[in-house]
Amino acid sequence: xxxxxxxxxxxxxxSDSERVSAVLERMGYERTDNEEEATLLxxxxxxxxxxxxxxxxxxxxxxxxxxNNRNLITFxxxxxxxxxxxxxxxxxxxxxxxxxxxxxxxxxxxxGVVNAASLKTPKPVMPKNEHIVDLWHIKPKYESTYxxxxxxxxxxxxxxxxxxxxYTRGREVSRPSTDILDEIRHLVNQGYKSITLLGQNVNSYGxxxxxxxxxxxxxxxxxxxxxxxxxxEFWVYFTSPHPQDMGRDVIEVIAEYDCLAKQIHLPMQxxxxxxxxxxxxxxxxxxxxxxxxxxxxxxxxxxxxxxxIVGFTGEDEAAxxxxxxxxxxxxxxxxxxxxxxxxxxxxxxxxxxxxxxxVKKDRFHRLSEVMKTHTRNYNEQLVGKTVRLLINGADxxxxxxxxxxxxxxxxxxxxxxxxxxxTIVDVLITSAADxxxxxxLVTQKEEVES
Amino acid sequence: xxxxxxxxxxxxxxxxxxxxDETFSLRLPKKQFKFKAGQHISLGIQGDxxxxxxxxxxxxxxxxxxxxxxxxxxxYFSPKLSHLKPGDLVEVNGPFGKFxxxxxxxxxxxxxxxxxxxxxxPFRSMVRTYPELDYQIIHxxxxxxxxxxxxxxxxxxxxxxxxxxxSGQVHGRLTKYLKKTKFDKTTQFYLCGxxxxxxxxxxxxxxxxxxxxxxxxxxxx
Numbered sequence: 122x123x124x125x126x127x128x129x130x131x132x133x134x135x136s137d138s139e140r141v142s143a144v145l146e147r148m149g150y151e152r153t154d155n156e157e158e159a160t161l162l163x164x165x166x167x168x169x170x171x172x173x174x175x176x177x178x179x180x181x182x183x184x185x186x187x188x189n190n191r192n193l194i195t196f197x198x199x200x201x202x203x204x205x206x207x208x209x210x211x212x213x214x215x216x217x218x219x220x221x222x223x224x225x226x227x228x229x230x231x232x233g234v235v236n237a238a239s240l241k242t243p244k245p246v247m248p249k250n251e252h253i254v255d256l257w258h259i260k261p262k263y264e265s266t267y268x269x270x271x272x273x274x275x276x277x278x279x280x281x282x283x284x285x286x287x288y289t290r291g292r293e294v295s296r297p298s299t300d301i302l303d304e305i306r307h308l309v310n311q312g313y314k315s316i317t318l319l320g321q322n323v324n325s326y327g328x329x330x331x332x333x334x335x336x337x338x339x340x341x342x343x344x345x346x347x348x349x350x351x352x353x354e355f356w357v358y359f360t361s362p363h364p365q366d367m368g369r370d371v372i373e374v375i376a377e378y379d380c381l382a383k384q385i386h387l388p389m390q391x392x393x394x395x396x397x398x399x400x401x402x403x404x405x406x407x408x409x410x411x412x413x414x415x416x417x418x419x420x421x422x423x424x425x426x427x428x429x430i431v432g433f434t435g436e437d438e439a440a441x442x443x444x445x446x447x448x449x450x451x452x453x454x455x456x457x458x459x460x461x462x463x464x465x466x467x468x469x470x471x472x473x474x475x476x477x478x479x480v481k482k483d484r485f486h487r488l489s490e491v492m493k494t495h496t497r498n499y500n501e502q503l504v505g506k507t508v509r510l511l512i513n514g515a516d517x518x519x520x521x522x523x524x525x526x527x528x529x530x531x532x533x534x535x536x537x538x539x540x541x542x543x544t545i546v547d548v549l550i551t552s553a554a555d556x557x558x559x560x561x562l563v564t565q566k567e568e569v570e571s
Numbered sequence: 572x573x574x575x576x577x578x579x580x581x582x583x584x585x586x587x588x589x590x591x592d593e594t595f596s597l598r599l600p601k602k603q604f605k606f607k608a609g610q611h612i613s614l615g616i617q618g619d620x621x622x623x624x625x626x627x628x629x630x631x632x633x634x635x636x637x638x639x640x641x642x643x644x645x646x647y648f649s650p651k652l653s654h655l656k657p658g659d660l661v662e663v664n665g666p667f668g669k670f671x672x673x674x675x676x677x678x679x680x681x682x683x684x685x686x687x688x689x690x691x692x693p694f695r696s697m698v699r700t701y702p703e704l705d706y707q708i709i710h711x712x713x714x715x716x717x718x719x720x721x722x723x724x725x726x727x728x729x730x731x732x733x734x735x736x737x738s739g740q741v742h743g744r745l746t747k748y749l750k751k752t753k754f755d756k757t758t759q760f761y762l763c764g765x766x767x768x769x770x771x772x773x774x775x776x777x778x779x780x781x782x783x784x785x786x787x788x789x790x791x792x
Contacts, residue, residue: 203620
């Protein structure tokens with residue numbers, strides 16, 4: 122009895138997939154990477170862009186063809202727009218929101234039994250999140266032994282015009298802080314070194330509980346206090362925050378505790394005030410600038426990552442130049458730059474996609490070049506310095522070990538060291554490239570000698 | 572017999588109140604719905620899979636929950652809303668948003684509300700919620716009959732700017748009025764409406780030397 126699971130999209134879906142695996146394996150299913158030998162085939166869909174949704178349609182078409190020769194059950198969950206959901210109902214055997222994951226075993230066992238009551242239930246316009254807590258009670262089957270994602274919140278109330286997430290994941294709901302801390306303690310006790318707190322707007326954490334839950338800054342403080350007493354070395358990240366709710370208190374807490382990683386991912390999306398308004402981002406560039414100033418003042422060693430969309434409706438050359446200027450001002454260590462593409466379900470889908478594709482491509486390349494100059498400059502300053510590195514893999518060509526610094530900069534080691542996988546070691550940076558560094562392991566002997 | 576659980580986010584339409592040929596307000600029972608003036612809701616129609624966001628038009632203490640809707644004839648959603656009848660079911664989610672009055676400033680600050688078209692909705696909610704508010708509404712519309720529920724505001728607090736006729740106090744765009752008017756230095760400005768109006772008004776206010784922190788924007792899309 123084998124299952125095959127395809128997970129598309131963001132870390133939130135990856136985290137959810139660990140819970141799906143846990144549920145299925147508790148039923149007796151065994152995971153397989155070979156979909157042809159599985160009898161249960163599932164997908165966690167992503168609606169942020171069109172490409173992953175196209176992949177869902179292609180894959181289910183293939184699986185449904187296989188049904189001519191094999192007994193299969195197919196299911197889909199994840200981020201699904203209501204319009205796609207209508208179509209998926211005809212294509213997949215089972216479709217469910219993640220908040221109903223605990224009922225998946227019953228759905229599989231009862232597959233084929235028509236539930237008349239469910240057919241009469243009006244379909245909600247926005248997904249309901251009341252039972253998302255049930256999902257968080259499911260102990261995940263972690264994919265890694267040293268890196269884990271911990272959901273702290275689900276849903277989004279921000280309604281950015283380019284994004285459909287409020288319509289796929291519903292309202293913001295915060296996970297109880299006691300559960301979050303329990304999971305973190307468990308992970309640290311198991312030797313995990315990198316823990317990422319996940320949510321669509323992590324710094325809105327607790328706001329939905331109207332005073333009955335701690336704030337995001339206080340949640341981080343509790344994690345920091347635990348880190349202090351645990352005596353273990355581990356790094357806690359979070360993604361993604363929204364600038365609207367990013368206060369100085371959050372930055373102060375990160376500065377105070379060693380286990381709170383000195384890396385901040387702060388989506389900017391555009392450096393132009395008017396484009397931000399059109400995106401309904403609900404913060405000004407002044408606000409974004411103030412947050413970055415606070416970060417530079419309180420955590421000067423922190424690396425800063427961002428997300429940027431180029432070619433959004435209404436972005437003319439002058440507006441794009443404001444984004445270039447912001448890139449020059451904030452000197453991001455990494456910017457995930459995307460060319461705007463209208464997504465069904467998002468408000469901007471109803472507008473003309475007025476920036477031509479070749480203009481988007483041109484802006485994408487120009488902005489990438491600007492970013493490169495800043496990342497290279499930053500990386501070159503690290504040459505000759507010793508950094509702590511979490512070994513997390515091997516270079517595909519050479520087999521040499523690779524890792525991430527606390528600031529999430531990629532480093533390639535000068536040797537194979539599989540025995541160090543999942544450990545944090547000292548590495549001397551020997552050379553820098555645009556988006557990566559090279560280094561050599563600092564052995565304990567060398568440390569003693571120096 | 573097992574009790575049927577009614578989904579609490581579904582509301583029965585109380586009234587569709589026509590304000591102009593194109594604009595109407597949708598009144599729903601308030602039930603236990605709590606919100607802050609200026610916030611918006613997501614509204615869906617039973618049996619339809621789309622939803623849209625609308626600012627709340629009623630005050631926090633009003634007995635009904637109300638939104639202001641302009642029907643876009645070629646649109647998908649607003650024509651369906653306009654055909655709703657009392658008793659029809661709509662789904663309400665929310666409230667959402669931080670476009671709200673800072674209550675600490677109510678007693679000692681002036682508030683200027685700048686709206687285009689149905690962007691006046693959150694300001695009516697604020698005015699009804701805070702009777703003591705020292706406010707001025709600057710409302711830009713094409714024709715005078717689009718000054719929705721104008722009689723509810725004190726005449727000296729309501730400036731109507733019309734571009735299509737001369738029935739308003741100002742004939743022309745609201746930025747014309749903004750440019751020639753002096754405002755108190757600590758005024759809190761709230762802008763709501765289409766993005767072009769917000770861009771233009773923002774520029775005027777910045778040129779007048781007001782900090783971005785004093786200017787709050789809610790874009791309609």
